[in-house]
């Protein structure tokens with residue numbers, strides 16, 4: 158939850174359970190509309206007007222998942238391209254240091270294990 162004092166513009170982020178405890182400790186009601194009267198101004202100003210705004214946890218989590226998805230699939234794209242080249246040229250490069258003539262099998266193993274762990278691998282990166 159984001160606690161903002163519209164009087165002095167101070168704000169701080171609270172974890173929901175901690176905020177509920179704070180409201181109760183201050184003798185307040187945890188009802189959504191009245192809880193704000195029991196929350197102190199982050200800067201303890203003289204005339205606080207507190208506003209409580211929920212931070213969408215789901216959105217933050219979705220953002221992290223999207224970031225991980227992009228990171229994994231970009232890594233797989235680099236590996237997949239190197240594995241494809243490995244049949245005809247040495248790919249002892251920074252992205253794939255394998256001494257064998259082809260890196261396709263290790264690549265397939267990496268993808269298989271990622272999928273087994275529930276990670277969404279884009280179709281183009283699937284072996």
Ligand SMILES: [Zn+2]
Pocket residue numbers: 162163164165166167198199200201202203204205206
């Ligand atoms: Zn204030």
